[in-house]
Amino acid sequence: MNDVAFRRHARHLLLAWIALLALMGASLAGSYLPLGAGNLVLGLAIAALKAGIVLVLFMGLARAGVAVRLAAGVAVATLALLLGLSSVDFATRAQAPAAYQGSAR
CATH class of the missing domain: 1.20.5 (Single alpha-helices involved in coiled-coils or other helix-helix interfaces)
Structure with missing residues (x-):
């Protein structure tokens, strides 16, 4: 792997890590909001986004x-x-x- 490809991959990993941390914070913040049934919808949407990041980046489904x-x-x-x-x-x-x-x- 050349230097440019390594830097691009490292940048993608860093952005994914930041996105997963932000989604974890959103999940925590959403648990304190009194949304009723909206809490379930919000939690499932956040979980779907997290799963999408893992599937595309870490499992490599984009290049599979x-x-x-x-x-x-x-x-x-x-x-x-x-x-x-x-x-x-x-x-x-x-x-x-x-x-x-x-x-x-």
């Missing part, structure tokens, strides 16, 4: 071949399908209270 990108896409689609089906199951399941057991005396 077609097979690797396809495998990553199938993995994300499978995860989305499983989360969607789990959410539907949770939303439609009857919420019966637990049975009360008295003392054994």
